[in-house]
């Protein structure tokens with residue numbers, strides 16, 4: 001597998017060099033909204049430690065990211081009136097991965113509403129800000 005590239009876009013977000021619409025943060029993980037959501041509230045959960053994907057992440061970081069993804073999935077039900085949640089995680093280009101810092105997609109779903117295709121449309125910053133605030137509030141009251 002190729003080595004971890006510390007200049008990938010998510011590493012820059014973790015270091016605060018690029019902005020994001022933050023939903024959750026602790027000492028080991030960061031969650032923010034996907035800039036091209038496949039459904040409203042589409043969130044990415046990342047370990048802060050460098051990891052390209054499933055093949056090099058530590059078991060502890062993977063477990064922690066899973067815990068955070070579960071919290072966010074539960075909060076999405078109340079924040080967005082979701083009927084379900086799709087969780088995805090891609091590894092290497094052949095597996096659909098585009099950004100090479102491990103991340104888990106948490107996508108709120110409504111009955112009968114298909115997901116948009118990946119990376120189809122950039123969401124307006126105001127809509128992302130409003131959805132991040134809804135999710136952060138739901139997380140605090142969980």
Ligand code: 5GP
Nearest residue numbers: 009020033034035036090096097098099119
């Ligand atoms: P994957 O690597 O799992 O295929 O997907 C990468 C995801 O990152 C895509 O869903 C894409 O929309 C999202 N993405 C790409 N660039 C940015 C960015 O600069 N900021 C945010 N928040 N999301 C991004």
